[in-house]
Amino acid sequence: MLYGTASDLAQQVLRTDVAGMPLEWIDYREAVRLYHSEQVAYACGTRLYTVFGGHCALTGKRSMIDVSSIIATRGTSQGLAFVRDRYVPPLNNRTLFKRDANLCLYCAMRFPTRDLTRDHITPLSQGGRDVWNNVATACRRCNNHKGGRTPEQAAMQLIAIPFTPTYAEYIYLKGRRVLADQMKYLLAHIPRSSPLHARLSDHLSEGVEVLDDGANMQGICNT
Numbered sequence: 001m002l003y004g005t006a007s008d009l010a011q012q013v014l015r016t017d018v019a020g021m022p023l024e025w026i027d028y029r030e031a032v033r034l035y036h037s038e039q040v041a042y043a044c045g046t047r048l049y050t051v052f053g054g055h056c057a058l059t060g061k062r063s064m065i066d067v068s069s070i071i072a073t074r075g076t077s078q079g080l081a082f083v084r085d086r087y088v089p090p091l092n093n094r095t096l097f098k099r100d101a102n103l104c105l106y107c108a109m110r111f112p113t114r115d116l117t118r119d120h121i122t123p124l125s126q127g128g129r130d131v132w133n134n135v136a137t138a139c140r141r142c143n144n145h146k147g148g149r150t151p152e153q154a155a156m157q158l159i160a161i162p163f164t165p166t167y168a169e170y171i172y173l174k175g176r177r178v179l180a181d182q183m184k185y186l187l188a189h190i191p192r193s194s195p196l197h198a199r200l201s202d203h204l205s206e207g208v209e210v211l212d213d214g215a216n217m218q219g220i221c222n223t
């Protein structure tokens with residue numbers, strides 16, 4: 001039995017390894033499974049909800065689990081650390097647009113996701129690759145105008161330098177609704193030089209939770 005509202009339960013939990021490195025978002029079912037199998041080493045952040053289990057035959061007491069917003073889990077993560085340092089996140093439009101804060105990197109205007117496109121800075125037809133460093137969020141108008149040309153050929157200028165997200169940045173970008181404590185936690189793992197560092201710091205100082213833009217543009221409008 002669960003105690004909490006539907007929106008509480010929809011909140012994802014940030015799972016880290018025992019050393020505190022962020023690993024992934026998990027849902028409440030997976031969180032409860034980890035608590036039950038005693039894989040949770042410690043928890044931090046705020047309590048999201050309480051899950052009640054069965055009654056103990058000996059004591060008659062009912063088991064109860066408080067699920068926190070951030071949980072550190074046991075297990076070796078050496079292999080993962082190795083992978084994480086060399087990790088290149090998969091490229092998809094949802095995370096690309098979020099990397100660029102839903103801004104067209106040519107006209108600097110902000111658009112809803114449905115009006116955005118993936119622009120290949122050096123076009124595929126000119127040998128450009130479909131990789132994070134060669135893609136930019138662009139509105140349809142700018143993308144059409146640019147056509148099969150490079151920005152130089154089209155006399156267009158990018159307002160930001162495209163970058164490949166690190167592991168921690170990718171976790172942040174994938175989050176559907178990132179709570180302030182989770183954001184603060186991820187921020188500690190994002191290099192100061194990253195544009196996302198400044199954006200997250202601003203969100204935190206404004207007390208803004210970051211929601212996915214499809215549901216709500218509020219969170220990313222204030223960047």
Ligand SMILES: [Zn+2]
Nearest residue numbers: 104107139142
């Ligand atoms: Zn544009």
